[in-house]
Amino acid sequence: MPGFRLLCSDVVRLYRDHYWVAVITWLPCVLLNSMQHGKQAIVVDIAFAALTLLGQALLSAYGSCLEQRMSKQDGSTWTVQVNGSDVGAISDAEMAAFRRRAVFSVDTYLRQIANIVMGGVRLLYWLARYIPIFIFWCLICGLIVDASGTQALLKDVVVAAMGEPGRVAALTADGLRIAASIALFLLFGFPWAFGIRNEFRAEWERAISERLRLYRSGRVALHRDAEGHTVVFANEGRILHEYLRDRRGVNRSTVGGTR
Structure with a gap:
């Protein structure tokens, strides 16, 4: 139940802060609905609507993860690579x-x-x-x-x-x-x-x-040096997974404390 409330709050947050982005993410559902007929359309629409809401919740959670990283003042930086060559660094x-x-x-x-x-x-x-x-x-x-x-x-x-x-x-x-x-x-x-x-x-x-102010074209990659002089490349999926896991833990502890 806490997880469901968390999902609903993420969906509401996306519609509150980024209304047109939330509307555009319904386009695949509308397109699929136009291709269905009869009773099958109802089942497909319900399933696809649920998947769309789940995707919107993840999108909103990803935005919260980015906002949390933007608010940090730890000064961590990423080295920018273009075609395998270091060209600069950004926070x-x-x-x-x-x-x-x-x-x-x-x-x-x-x-x-x-x-x-x-x-x-x-x-x-x-x-x-x-x-x-x-x-x-x-x-x-x-x-x-x-x-x-x-x-x-x-x-x-x-x-x-x-x-x-x-x-x-x-x-x-x-x-x-x-x-x-x-x-x-x-x-x-x-x-x-x-x-x-x-x-x-x-x-x-x-x-x-x-x-x-780069004037060269190529695929951009981000990396930073971790302990032991190992190179760690940016992994948005791993960062979002850690954020969701920490947030679920905080939510459980809050619910347990209110009881």
């Missing part, structure tokens, strides 16, 4: 401020949506351009390896398509499903090939470049 509070600005900026969400849409357009162009070429060369290879078998297969496909009135529509639907499966595999497996990038990371990398 942990500055880094938290850059990340918070990227995560809770509506412009970042809009740029990410536009980037994904443009990536989908490039993917459709790629499929329309290369799938016919792929089919052509498959037929050529089939004719070279087994000419009679390939000809018989083509004849069966043509006869099946022309035999029944709805057969062409069924074959077209099967082809579209196969093309959609290939598109999803390429989109999630090789997003960089179609220009899809993480706009949130790009935003705080741009902020770091402006802060340090």
Whole structure:
């Protein structure tokens, strides 16, 4: 029960402080709802709405974690690397401020949506351009390896398509499903090939470049020297996990004390 109250308070905090960010995170749920019909839509909408609220709670908790790091005055710094070379250093509070600005900026969400849409357009162009070429060369290879078998297969496909009135529509639907499966595999497996990038990371990398006045492009990495001269790279997931664990512990002790 305390965990549920904590989740609800995080959701309320996100809607109070970053209303439009909270609204934009419902777009996938609305898109999925438009694709469903009948009773199935109700079940899918409830499940996706619950996942959306959970994601919004984690987003708000991440913002609280960043605010806590911004309020620290311990003076800890991160060394900035670009393409493996050290180019400067920034404080942990500055880094938290850059990340918070990227995560809770509506412009970042809009740029990410536009980037994904443009990536989908490039993917459709790629499929329309290369799938016919792929089919052509498959037929050529089939004719070279087994000419009679390939000809018989083509004849069966043509006869099946022309035999029944709805057969062409069924074959077209099967082809579209196969093309959609290939598109999803390429989109999630090789997003960089179609220009899809993480706009949130790009935003705080741009902020770091402006802060340090960097004039070189490349992937930005953060690290600091720990005990024993070991290099520890920034891990936002680990930091957020530790923050949530500490906050749950504080919440349990508070509830136990009130009892």
